[in-house]
Amino acid sequence: ASSASQMDNQRPRFTEFSYASPPIKDLMVHLISTVESKMESMLLPCTLPQDVQYFENQSGTAHASLYIRSGTSSSPIDFILGSWLHCELPTGGALSITSLSSYMNTSTDAPHLVIEFIQSSPTSLVLIIDLPPRKDLVLYPDYLNKFYQETELDKQRQLLDKITEVQPYVSPSLYIRSVFSPTAIVFRLDSETERLEQILRDDVSCAAKEVLGIWLELCVLGEKGEVRDDEKAHLKKRDSVFKSKSIETDIGSALPRMFGQETADRVLGVLQALL
Amino acid sequence: ASSASQMDNQRPRFTEFSYASPPIKDLMVHLISTVESKMESMLLPCTLPQDVQYFENQSGTAHASLYIRSGTSSSPIDFILGSWLHCELPTGGALSITSLSSYMNTSTDAPHLVIEFIQSSPTSLVLIIDLPPRKDLVLYPDYLNKFYQETELDKQRQLLDKITEVQPYVSPSLYIRSVFSPTAIVFRLDSETERLEQILRDDVSCAAKEVLGIWLELCVLGEKGEVRDDEKAHLKKRDSVFKSKSIETDIGSALPRMFGQETADRVLGVLQALL
Numbered sequence: 001a002s003s004a005s006q007m008d009n010q011r012p013r014f015t016e017f018s019y020a021s022p023p024i025k026d027l028m029v030h031l032i033s034t035v036e037s038k039m040e041s042m043l044l045p046c047t048l049p050q051d052v053q054y055f056e057n058q059s060g061t062a063h064a065s066l067y068i069r070s071g072t073s074s075s076p077i078d079f080i081l082g083s084w085l086h087c088e089l090p091t092g093g094a095l096s097i098t099s100l101s102s103y104m105n106t107s108t109d110a111p112h113l114v115i116e117f118i119q120s121s122p123t124s125l126v127l128i129i130d131l132p133p134r135k136d137l138v139l140y141p142d143y144l145n146k147f148y149q150e151t152e153l154d155k156q157r158q159l160l161d162k163i164t165e166v167q168p169y170v171s172p173s174l175y176i177r178s179v180f181s182p183t184a185i186v187f188r189l190d191s192e193t194e195r196l197e198q199i200l201r202d203d204v205s206c207a208a209k210e211v212l213g214i215w216l217e218l219c220v221l222g223e224k225g226e227v228r229d230d231e232k233a234h235l236k237k238r239d240s241v242f243k244s245k246s247i248e249t250d251i252g253s254a255l256p257r258m259f260g261q262e263t264a265d266r267v268l269g270v271l272q273a274l275l
Numbered sequence: 276a277s278s279a280s281q282m283d284n285q286r287p288r289f290t291e292f293s294y295a296s297p298p299i300k301d302l303m304v305h306l307i308s309t310v311e312s313k314m315e316s317m318l319l320p321c322t323l324p325q326d327v328q329y330f331e332n333q334s335g336t337a338h339a340s341l342y343i344r345s346g347t348s349s350s351p352i353d354f355i356l357g358s359w360l361h362c363e364l365p366t367g368g369a370l371s372i373t374s375l376s377s378y379m380n381t382s383t384d385a386p387h388l389v390i391e392f393i394q395s396s397p398t399s400l401v402l403i404i405d406l407p408p409r410k411d412l413v414l415y416p417d418y419l420n421k422f423y424q425e426t427e428l429d430k431q432r433q434l435l436d437k438i439t440e441v442q443p444y445v446s447p448s449l450y451i452r453s454v455f456s457p458t459a460i461v462f463r464l465d466s467e468t469e470r471l472e473q474i475l476r477d478d479v480s481c482a483a484k485e486v487l488g489i490w491l492e493l494c495v496l497g498e499k500g501e502v503r504d505d506e507k508a509h510l511k512k513r514d515s516v517f518k519s520k521s522i523e524t525d526i527g528s529a530l531p532r533m534f535g536q537e538t539a540d541r542v543l544g545v546l547q548a549l550l
Contacts (some may be wrong), residue, residue, distance in 0.1 A: 136411035137450070137453040138411075138453055138454050139411070140512060143448055143519055148449055154449065168437075174419055174423055174424055174457040175419060177411075178412040178419060182449045238411070238413060238414045242413050245416060
């Protein structure tokens with residue numbers, strides 16, 4: 001028991017972002033601390049088992065951390081989910097994924113939050129910053145207007161799109177493409193390391209903070225619109241497909257390859273219990 | 276009366292595409308004739324008034340043609356809508372828009388069809404080729420799978436995306452961005468005229484014909500999946516918002532500016548009666 005507790009003490013904590021590049025680590029620490037301080041009364045403590053909060057593969061070439069806090073019953077939050085994952089590649093490089101998402105519950109129809117960085121080399125990364133809509137925007141133009149048009153979310157996308165090193169990124173998964181809003185920031189950034197880190201510190205950090213600020217103000221702390229019972233049932237079904245398909249596509253396919261089936265099953269089991 | 280009928284005879288017909296560049300004209304003639312021959316038994320004749328089939332502004336600097344054929348009651352088609360619009364710009368250039376759309380009725384949930392070219396100069400155009408989904412893809416992954424994944428529609432988008440002169444295009448309208456499928460071909464093409472026309476003749480024509488072929492086979496001529504009554508009601512509502520918002524954003528805002536309020540009202544009145 002004493003050796004197990006020593007091992008636990010050596011495990012990196014989620015908020016250490018042990019393998020993220022410095023500008024991503026700094027940004028994520030800022031975002032998480034903003035979320036936790038603004039939403040303090042809404043979130044329960046993280047109760048994940050230690051071996052899901054941090055785990056690695058047998059050869060020590062892959063490391064990951066999960067962090068989940070459920071919302072209180074009176075909050076608009078289902079749960080927030082932070083994760084990082086670092087994996088040495090056979091080619092010599094490494095893949096590093098860092099993300100923060102928040103899923104809403106059915107007391108509101110306000111959008112979810114997704115922020116994710118997928119860095120495949122010191123000179124190339126994919127960034128995703130979006131408030132995925134909870135309703136079909138084709139059928140509900142008022143919803144589009146309230147959460148995306150009037151908030152001027154597209155300004156943040158446009159600012160990043162003007163940067164020479166920034167290109168649109170198209171996910172290989174058609175489902176993942178479908179979940180994003182029309183103002184989603186979904187870009188690839190290719191540049192030598194110093195310039196790439198400068199864009200992350202200056203432009204990307206600014207956009208991420210702005211989008212998070214809009215989401216906190218309008219979707220979390222703002223007045224909840226009333227959700228009728230039949231709408232609740234519909235939101236519940238849609239959210240459930242959204243969460244399971246997103247997590248399945250994102251983490252579900254990578255974990256067995258990187259950590260082996262046993263670890264993957266343990267981690268996915270904990271995640272699936274949330275869905 | 277004799278002078279009016281002479282005028283009518285001088286009016287360009289829709290299928291003449293009087294102002295389109297040669298490769299766009301050739302492609303549109305091919306697409307329309309394919310649609311009309313494959314769907315012959317499904318379409319009623321065009322019954323638009325002469326002054327809506329063709330109209331121009333007072334100074335003769337703007338010209339447009341509309342072409343609408345409704346589907347028969349046993350067909351899966353609500354109506355097909357072709358249009359072209361040419362407008363001299365104060366800057367000396369000209370704007371030329373050419374489009375072919377098909378809207379489905381509620382006997383099927385299969386996707387609509389949209390093909391559109393917006394040419395703002397001899398060296399620059401926007402092209403849109405898509406099968407806009409009729410259901411919320413986040414909630415219905417099976418629908419996404421059937422119409423977009425298994426048809427390998429994304430191959431056509433990927434082929435065009437590889438061409439150096441082709442860049443993603445982002446519509447200024449958030450609503451228009453929302454209606455497209457995840458495999459939508461929504462690109463800008465910038466190049467000197469000869470190369471631009473070559474890309475239109477070779478690559479764009481090929482993609483448009485492939486997408487039209489998939490749509491005809493799977494959505495129009497293929498076996499209709501059964502649509503339950505509650506689904507019909509939902510499709511009807513969604514299609515109605517889709518049609519009115521699309522036409523309002525696309526044609527509704529341009530017509531008064533280009534043709535004056537009187538002509539715009541006459542044309543939009545005819546269109547709105549269809550929605």
